[in-house]
Every structure is written in C-alpha cells, then in structure tokens.
Amino acid sequence: MRKYYFFLAVLFASCVTKPSNQNPQLLLISFDGFRADYLSKTDTPNFDRLIEDGVTAEGLIPIFPTKTFPNHYAIVTGLYPENNGLVGNNMYDPEMDARYTMSDRSAVENPDWYLGEPIWNTVEKAGKKAGSMFWVGSEAPIQNMRPTHWKTYDGRMPDEDRIDTVLTWMTRDKDPVDFGTVYFSFVDSRGHRYGPDSDEVVKAIQKADSLVGYLIDELTKLDPESKINIMIVSDHGMSEVSTGRKIVLDEYIDPGDINIISYSPALMFNAVNDNEEELYNALKSSENHYKVYRKSDIPDRYHLKNSHRVPEFLMVAEDGYTINTLEYFERRGQDYPNGGAHGFDNNNKKMDGLFIAHGPAFNNGIKMERFENIHLYGVMAKILKIKPAPNDGNPESVKKMLR
Ligand code: AMP
Numbered sequence: 345m346r347k348y349y350f351f352l353a354v355l356f357a358s359c360v361t362k363p364s365n366q367n368p369q370l371l372l373i374s375f376d377g378f379r380a381d382y383l384s385k386t387d388t389p390n391f392d393r394l395i396e397d398g399v400t401a402e403g404l405i406p407i408f409p410t411k412t413f414p415n416h417y418a419i420v421t422g423l424y425p426e427n428n429g430l431v432g433n434n435m436y437d438p439e440m441d442a443r444y445t446m447s448d449r450s451a452v453e454n455p456d457w458y459l460g461e462p463i464w465n466t467v468e469k470a471g472k473k474a475g476s477m478f479w480v481g482s483e484a485p486i487q488n489m490r491p492t493h494w495k496t497y498d499g500r501m502p503d504e505d506r507i508d509t510v511l512t513w514m515t516r517d518k519d520p521v522d523f524g525t526v527y528f529s530f531v532d533s534r535g536h537r538y539g540p541d542s543d544e545v546v547k548a549i550q551k552a553d554s555l556v557g558y559l560i561d562e563l564t565k566l567d568p569e570s571k572i573n574i575m576i577v578s579d580h581g582m583s584e585v586s587t588g589r590k591i592v593l594d595e596y597i598d599p600g601d602i603n604i605i606s607y608s609p610a611l612m613f614n615a616v617n618d619n620e621e622e623l624y625n626a627l628k629s630s631e632n633h634y635k636v637y638r639k640s641d642i643p644d645r646y647h648l649k650n651s652h653r654v655p656e657f658l659m660v661a662e663d664g665y666t667i668n669t670l671e672y673f674e675r676r677g678q679d680y681p682n683g684g685a686h687g688f689d690n691n692n693k694k695m696d697g698l699f700i701a702h703g704p705a706f707n708n709g710i711k712m713e714r715f716e717n718i719h720l721y722g723v724m725a726k727i728l729k730i731k732p733a734p735n736d737g738n739p740e741s742v743k744k745m746l747r
Pocket residue numbers: 376411412413433446447452478479480481497499529532533
C-alpha cells in the first residue's frame with residue numbers, strides 16, 4: 345500500500361514539474377543553399393514524413409540579391425532588402441563610412457546595419473522567449489535587444505550539437521523558449537564547391553535528411569507529447585557555373601574606373617573617376633549574358649534601389665555566368681569558375697529555396713505554389729500569437745498553409 349502511495353506521489357510530482365507546454369512553439373530551421381528541387385534528387389524519408397502530414401511549396405522565392413545574409417534577414421523580418429538594410433553579403437554605407445562583410449565580426453555584430461524588427465525581438469517584446477542556435481542578425485543587439493539565448497557564429501560547431509542545444513532550450517522544464525532557430529551551412533558549401541548536380545550535393549541532401557531524422561527522434565525522446573511546430577526553409581538555391589561562361593569587365597571598361605562593393609552574379613559598384621555616363625554606355629551597348637542598371641533604373645521588383653547602401657551601378661549575370669575583372673580571373677586560375685553560385689535573378693527557379701512545415705498550426709498534406717519568403721515573418725507571428733511589427737509580407741496570401 346505504502347509503495348502504491350509512493351508511486352502515485354511520483355506520478356503526481358512528474359505531472360506537476362513537467363506540464364506539457366500549452367503555449368504555441370515554433371522551431372525555424374535553415375539549410376543554407378538547399379534548392380527547392382533538391383528533394384527530388386534522392387530518397388529523403390525524414391523530409392517526406394514531415395511533408396506527408398504537413399505543408400510544402402513548389403519553391404520559396406528569395407529576395408534579390410539571392411544571397412545568404414539578405415535572405416536570412418528577410419525571413420526573420422518580413423522586409424525586402426531596401427527596408428531590412430542587408431542589400432548584399434558585402435556592403436558599403438556612405439553615411440556610416442563603413443563596410444560590411446560577413447567575415448568581419450565587428451560589422452556582423454554592429455546593430456546599425458540591421459533595420460526592422462527580427463522575429464526574436466517581436467517574441468521577446470510579447471513577454472515570450474526566443475533562442476537562436478545561429479541566425480544572421482542574432483549576434484547583434486538590434487533595437488538594443490537580443491534573444492534570450494544566442495551564440496556567436498562558429499561554422500565548426502557539429503550539426504548534431506546545434507540540434508541538441510536548440511531542443512534543450514525548447515523542451516526544458518524551466519522557461520522553455522517559444523521560438524527557436526537553427527542553421528546549417530553544409531548544403532551550400534557542397535553546392536558551391538561541386539555544383540548542384542554533383543554526387544557530393546546528393547550526399548549533403550542525405551545528410552540534411554538524416555539530421556531531420558535525428559531532430560525528430562531526439563525531440564520525441566525529450567518530449568513524447570511535443571507540439572512543437574517546425575518550419576524548414578532555405579535562403580536560396582544554386583546554379584552551375586563554368587569556365588566557359590565568364591564576363592570579363594576589362595573587355596568593356598577600365599576596371600580602374602570602378603570600385604566594386606558587392607560581387608558576382610549581382611555585381612554592385614561605384615564609379616571612381618567621374619565617368620558614370622561613359623561606363624554605363626560602354627556596358628549597356630555590349631549587354632550580353634548580363635544586364636546593367638544605373639541605380640535609379642533598377643527594376644522595382646528587386647525592392648533594392650531605395651537604399652542608400654546600394655551603389656551607383658548594378659550588373660546582374662545571366663544564369664550560370666560569372667562577372668569579374670581579368671586580373672581576378674587570372675589570379676584564380678584556368679579552372680575558375682566552377683561548381684555552383686547563387687545571387688542570380690530571383691525570378692530564376694534555380695534560386696528558389698526549400699519550404700516544409702509541420703505541426704499543430706499547419707494543415708495536412710498541402711502543396712503550395714512558389715511564394716516569397718518575406719511572408720513568413722507574419723506567418724510566424726500568427727503561429728506564436730504575437731503582434732507583428734510593420735513588414736512587407738502579407739500572411740493572408742499564404743494562409744492556406746495554416747489550420
Ligand atoms: P554565401 O554562400 O556567400 O552567401 O554565404 C554562406 C556562408 O555564410 C556560410 O558558409 C556560412 O559560413 C556563413 N554564415 C552564415 N551565417 C553566418 C553568421 N551568422 N555569421 C557569419 N557567417 C555566417
């Protein structure tokens with residue numbers, strides 16, 4: 345009898361100390377450079393399990409330029425580049441008289457570069473908790489705030505450890521986080537090095553799939569009743585580039601006349617010798633496998649030109665082409681360029697990213713058409729039942745995905 349009471353007491357205590365979390369929770373996962381159609385390249389049983397009773401899309405349309413930093417930050421703010429501040433992986437701000445590169449820690453951690461409100465701030469402002477196991481912007485005190493948990497980017501941190509860390513934050517008894525992020529770079533790296541159609545990319549897709557399997561298994565172990573919503577995205581796709589598709593600037597202009605701010609395939613530069621008209625005419629009259637724009641003529645659909653961080657000229661390479669100076673091409677050797685690149689026009693379906701969502705907030709077995717990644721900020725706010733900050737997205741346009 346005594347034993348029986350003890351058993352009841354333990355059962356009661358365990359119910360009291362670990363109530364299943366009633367607040368909506370969301371885990372945002374990014375596989376950098378995972379092209380939308382990669383899922384059809386090999387068996388992906390774990391992705392398929394989520395898709396079967398969740399949501400997927402034909403493609404997640406990135407913002408232009410289709411680069412890592414602008415897109416990761418667009419996803420968490422719902423803002424186009426001219427409004428979110430990240431108009432490239434590399435930038436120059438004439439007002440700050442400062443340069444931004446993704447390897448410059450002091451720039452990456454400087455909040456002045458990041459405009460708008462990332463979702464983790466929206467979460468924290470609502471009195472909830474956020475934990476970022478890497479995400480562009482999460483290392484800077486944007487609006488003088490930070491997520492409750494965050495980490496300085498370290499590309500060498502093992503992928504399983506990243507999953508363990510974010511799952512611990514989300515399932516702990518005391519103060520579990522309502523919103524978590526986790527980021528993986530290896531699909532992008534393999535895509536750059538070997539090209540999107542390589543066996544190495546197939547192996548990277550299989551690795552991503554097994555990490556999803558690991559995540560589901562660990563989550564089930566930590567919380568068998570888990571109601572965590574999962575949203576898997578990527579920032580952009582990948583195109584094959586080759587030595588036969590070079591655009592050598594020296595054939596049209598004197599490279600000494602320009603100061604390159606951001607690189608191919610979306611090359612941005614300023615004139616340094618007061619010959620803007622001459623530069624433009626030379627490039628425009630030879631336009632072949634690229635487009636050239638003066639800043640004021642950049643197409644509105646890029647949502648780019650209304651930023652003082654965008655320099656005077658933009659050149660956009662045609663799919664698969666690489667623009668650079670002769671000196672650069674010669675320095676990189678005869679085999680350059682090869683493998684894969686991204687940054688091309690965001691109309692190009694090869695730049696489409698991945699979208700898969702699963703959990704109590706999402707509908708079952710829905711396949712959506714391509715949609716723009718800037719809508720996801722509003723969707724995330726809806727799921728977490730918090731008030732979104734003003735943004736460029738419209739969650740109504742993708743409401744089909746939600747229950
Ligand atoms: P890219 O292919 O040039 O657009 O950039 C991809 C690279 O961005 C990855 O290989 C990562 O190493 C890097 N990266 C991603 N997130 C961060 C971050 N928070 N801080 C610094 N580098 C990052």
